[in-house]
Structure formats: structure tokens, C-alpha cells
Amino acid sequence: MSSANVSARLIFLAHTTTALCPAVSDGDETPSPEDVLADHTSLGAEQDMFFSHPESKIRSATVSALLTCLAHTTATPCPAVSDGDQTPSPEDVVADHTSLGAEQELFFSHPDSPGSYFFLPHGTRIYNRLVEFIRDRYWKSGLDEVVTPNMFNMRVFETSGHAGKYKENMFILEIENQKFALKPMNCPGHCLMFKHRVRSYKELPLRFAEFGVLHRKEASDTLTGLTRVRRFQMDGAHIFCRESQIKDEVRAFLEFVRDVYGVFGLTFDLNLSTRPENYIGDERTWEKAESALTEALNEFGKRWQKDEGEGAFYGPKIDITVSDAVNRKFQCATLQLDFQLPVRFGLSYIAEDESKSETPVMIHRAVLGSVERMFAILLEHYQGKWPFWLSPRQxxxxxxxxxxxxxxxxxxxxxxxxxxxxxxxxxxxxxxxxxxxxxxxxxxxxxxxxxxxxxxxxxxxxxxxxxxxxxxxxxx
Structure with a gap:
């Protein structure tokens, strides 16, 4: 979106309470920059539409800086997936989906932007349709789509713990003598969004979903077609809920996965990973969380396996492995419970007893894993014969x-x-x-x-x- 278009939208927002949008005229009725800034930010806060945060600000909030920030902001969902041992070898992946992509003129790579792909018109149609497909189901499932900044001060990642555990995989920039980073995941931004105002138990579960661009500094020798890249888009969502709501959220996630993978024609396997030796938090909370996941999996009615001690240190997780037409395995969807991040960011909500506050549980979830990875899997799964609804050449x-x-x-x-x-x-x-x-x-x-x-x-x-x-x- 150009700065001019963003400016017009901001001016429109500032005027919709009292007058018609002035974008049709450059006359005297157009408000001054000071009026726009004072008005649209207060209206945005009043209507709970957007907010700014000091850890994602580079300079003072002049109108030009705000417009530049908005014009370059991209949405981004979270990374909660990993590349398991069942992922096909790089030779198999590259030989197949990249050759099909070239043959059908869907995408290509360039040495001047390693690990990032160019999607041609037909490939972009498929890419956008996948996003639309998930977006439509997000809306039906009660998830609210949001947009957060693409770059944060490193203080945010120090709070989240990523600066200590993931720094070597982040693209870090120095701007005005401060360290910023392109975000490799969406979770910290969603924590800031939860915290930007007082929350009540009546709002929970609060479900944020986001599409956008993430960047991870993968080593050059690990880049593998569309399945391992440096720039990608993830269909991530974060749910903030009470402990008593975990089971229902997990059950809804599993049904979401069954619906999506059923449309794609993919089968899948379920694995529950439980408390590792280096877990954080108290044993009682872990037991309740694992019990909720176990009950949801049992009620789902599909066989699943338990991986003892393989959970993340911050919470148990469900990993989902899909199988394509020739029974190759890919890890895509995941659900992870997180007791750590809400504490690190100081998240809380007003409890039913208004004199008390409680800390929410955070659920990380993704279904496609990343749009790029699912694009590659489906291209190979269909062998280039796209189903009609997804086809760029109908x-x-x-x-x-x-x-x-x-x-x-x-x-x-x-x-x-x-x-x-x-x-x-x-x-x-x-x-x-x-x-x-x-x-x-x-x-x-x-x-x-x-x-x-x-x-x-x-x-x-x-x-x-x-x-x-x-x-x-x-x-x-």
C-alpha cells in the first residue's frame, strides 16, 4: 500500500464521525497533518482498532513517520512448526516441486535473494487462494485477524527469550543506535497486543490470527526449495484462554485440521509430546494441561501416539504429520501450550472476583505450517494437477x-x-x-x-x- 493510500485512509477515518471523506478534493477542507494524527489515533484507540508500542517505534510519532510505518507494516503468523526427520530429503523435494513450479511458471528463485522466492502470476493465484481458504475458515471458527509490525526493538525478543535462544537465526538491524530485528515469529507481537489494554475474563478466549511475512536466517546449505526458506508467510494464530478452556480450544483446532486436510486430500497422524526434564512451571499445571490435551485427542476419535518427555520446555504440544499421495511424511500443523510467554510479558486479566487478576494460558497453533511449505507439498501431492478450486488455470x-x-x-x-x-x-x-x-x-x-x-x-x-x-x- 502506498503512503498516499494510507494517508487517504487515515484522513477518511478521522472524518467519518462528522463528514464525508475528503479524499475527493484537495481543497481547504482537508485536515492538517496535526489534526489527522490527533484524531485518527484517538478514534482508533476508542474503537479498539489499533495501537502503537514503543518497542516498534524508530523515531518520534510525526505523521510522515506513522505513514511510513503503516505503509511498510506486514502481517505475520507464528512459527510453531519444525522440520522433523520424516521430511523428504532435499534432493527429492528440489527435484520435484521446483521443476513442476518451473514447468507451470509458478515461482522461481534468484541468487541475489537466496532463500526467498518470486511467485509469478499463476503461482500468486494459488498462494492467495490458500490464504483466502484459511482466512475464510478462521472467520467461521471465531478467530479474529490482526496485523502487527514486522520489526521490533531487540528488547521485545529479550523479554520473550528469543534473543538468548534464537538470535543466530534472526536478521538484526541497527537504526539510530538501537538494535531492531525482523521478526522470525509472531508470538511476541500478539503478547503486546493482548497487553495494550486491560483485559477481562469475559473476553477469553481471545483468538488472534495473522498472515504476513516472517524472516529467519537459515544457513545457505540448509535452504531447500519452498520447504525451507528465509522469507515466508505463516498461517499462525495465538489463543489466550483460561485453563478450563484449553480442552475446547484443542478440540476446535483438531476439527479445523481435519476439515482443511480433508479438502486437500491429505491424511495425517497425531503425536502428543509431554513434559520434558527441563520443564518450567509447576507439576500440577503441566498435569492439568496434558490431561486436557489427552481428553481432546481421545474425543477426536483418531488414533494418536504419545512421545514422553518430548514437549517444549514451556508446555506440552500436539504435532501433526501429513502424508501425501505417495505416503511421504511432512510436519505441518502444530498446537503448543505455553505457560512461559504470558508470564515473561506480564500478561493478566481481571478474574471473576474483580479484586484479583490471573495469567492466561497461551496456545500457539498453525495448520498449513507456512504457505510456502504447503504450496510445495500440494504441488507434489497433485503432481501439478491442481483441483479446480485451487487451480490457476481453470x-x-x-x-x-x-x-x-x-x-x-x-x-x-x-x-x-x-x-x-x-x-x-x-x-x-x-x-x-x-x-x-x-x-x-x-x-x-x-x-x-x-x-x-x-x-x-x-x-x-x-x-x-x-x-x-x-x-x-x-x-x-
Missing amino acids: AIVFPVSEKSRSYSLKVRDQIHDAGYYVSEVRLVQYNYILVVGEEAAGTGQVTVHGRDEADKIVMTIADLLKVFKEKSAAFH
Whole structure:
């Protein structure tokens, strides 16, 4: 988003309480920068829309600095996934999804930006559709999407503990004699968001979900196609809840995973990792947490395994491993309970007894793992034959002669206007080829060749769009 667009939005926010948006005019009615800053920040706080934090501020809050900050802010969900031993070898991954990506013109890498990928138009359509797919389910599941800064003062990561345990994997910058870092995970930002005002038990569970860019300084010799990169986007969410709410949140997460992976056609295995020797917190809290996870897993009705002593030091976790069409294993989804971060950030909420405050439990969760990794897994799983709802090339219109070209363009426009990707030239892995002849122009029909179907069918455009709508139903 350009600074000009951000400025217009801020001015609009400042004026919506008393007047129409002034963006249509550059006249005297446009407020001064001082008025905009004083107004939109107070309105934003009043309506609980946004806030600023000193650990993500580089210079004084002038309008230009604020606009620059907003124009460059990106959303980012958290990293709670890891690369397990079951991940296929680098040779297998690179030989497959990167070659398919090149063949279908989906993405490419460049030596001047190692570990970061360029997504071409068709690849971007798939990428965005994956994000939209998860975003739609977030909304239905009661998760609220938020946006947090992409860069924080190192003090934030010292508070979270990442500066001591993860510093070598962070991109650190020096700005005005202060140390800042591009965030490698989203959790600290969501802790600051929870803490920015007084919270009540009535608000819990509080569910923050975020999409955006994360950066991790992976070693060059470990970079592996889209499955291990330096720049990526994660579908992470953080839930702040009471101990009594853990079980319900875990159960909802497991159903979320079953829904998403079912649409993708992926099977999955469940593992519960329990208290390690170097755990923090008290034994009673751990036992209650593990009991809640165990009960949720048992009620889910799918077999699971227990890994004794393999939990994180700050809480037990559920790791989910998916299997693709050839039964290769990938760790993607995860759920982790965290008793440490809320304490380190001093998070609390007003209890039912208003004279007391309590510390929330924090749940880290991710389903795709990262958009890039799931993109690679699905590309190999489908072998480039994307399902209709996810396909960047849903149909092509193929005129049999120059005389039928005019009608073919009308067919193309009708399908495009209905919201589907269509072209008039032959490219790789289209779901449907629509052959248009001279006679078809008079009947309003097309001959349909399905990518995965042996027979061709003649149908009207209206009937074809009904088929497309049914094929797209999985997305909704």
C-alpha cells in the first residue's frame, strides 16, 4: 500500500464521525497533518482498532513517520512448526516441486535473494487462494485477524527469550543506535497486543490470527526449495484462554485440521509430546494441561501416539504429520501450550472476583505450517494437477478457426466475469479445454474436454458455470 493510500485512509477515518471523506478534493477542507494524527489515533484507540508500542517505534510519532510505518507494516503468523526427520530429503523435494513450479511458471528463485522466492502470476493465484481458504475458515471458527509490525526493538525478543535462544537465526538491524530485528515469529507481537489494554475474563478466549511475512536466517546449505526458506508467510494464530478452556480450544483446532486436510486430500497422524526434564512451571499445571490435551485427542476419535518427555520446555504440544499421495511424511500443523510467554510479558486479566487478576494460558497453533511449505507439498501431492478450486488455470477457450474467434472471446468473458480463471490459448494443466466452433456460436454452446475425463461433453455456458460452481464448492 502506498503512503498516499494510507494517508487517504487515515484522513477518511478521522472524518467519518462528522463528514464525508475528503479524499475527493484537495481543497481547504482537508485536515492538517496535526489534526489527522490527533484524531485518527484517538478514534482508533476508542474503537479498539489499533495501537502503537514503543518497542516498534524508530523515531518520534510525526505523521510522515506513522505513514511510513503503516505503509511498510506486514502481517505475520507464528512459527510453531519444525522440520522433523520424516521430511523428504532435499534432493527429492528440489527435484520435484521446483521443476513442476518451473514447468507451470509458478515461482522461481534468484541468487541475489537466496532463500526467498518470486511467485509469478499463476503461482500468486494459488498462494492467495490458500490464504483466502484459511482466512475464510478462521472467520467461521471465531478467530479474529490482526496485523502487527514486522520489526521490533531487540528488547521485545529479550523479554520473550528469543534473543538468548534464537538470535543466530534472526536478521538484526541497527537504526539510530538501537538494535531492531525482523521478526522470525509472531508470538511476541500478539503478547503486546493482548497487553495494550486491560483485559477481562469475559473476553477469553481471545483468538488472534495473522498472515504476513516472517524472516529467519537459515544457513545457505540448509535452504531447500519452498520447504525451507528465509522469507515466508505463516498461517499462525495465538489463543489466550483460561485453563478450563484449553480442552475446547484443542478440540476446535483438531476439527479445523481435519476439515482443511480433508479438502486437500491429505491424511495425517497425531503425536502428543509431554513434559520434558527441563520443564518450567509447576507439576500440577503441566498435569492439568496434558490431561486436557489427552481428553481432546481421545474425543477426536483418531488414533494418536504419545512421545514422553518430548514437549517444549514451556508446555506440552500436539504435532501433526501429513502424508501425501505417495505416503511421504511432512510436519505441518502444530498446537503448543505455553505457560512461559504470558508470564515473561506480564500478561493478566481481571478474574471473576474483580479484586484479583490471573495469567492466561497461551496456545500457539498453525495448520498449513507456512504457505510456502504447503504450496510445495500440494504441488507434489497433485503432481501439478491442481483441483479446480485451487487451480490457476481453470479453463481455456480454443477456437477451431478464425471465424469462431469472436464467439470464443464472448465465452471467455462470460466465464471470467463469473469469477473463474480462463484463457484463450493452450497452456499446461488446464482443468477444462473449451472448444468453440462456428456452429456453437449459433447455439450458445461449447464442447468441454475435462483434464481428468475421457469423454467430451457439449453444454451451454450456463450449465458449464453450474459445473464450475460445484467444483469450487470445496473452497467454501
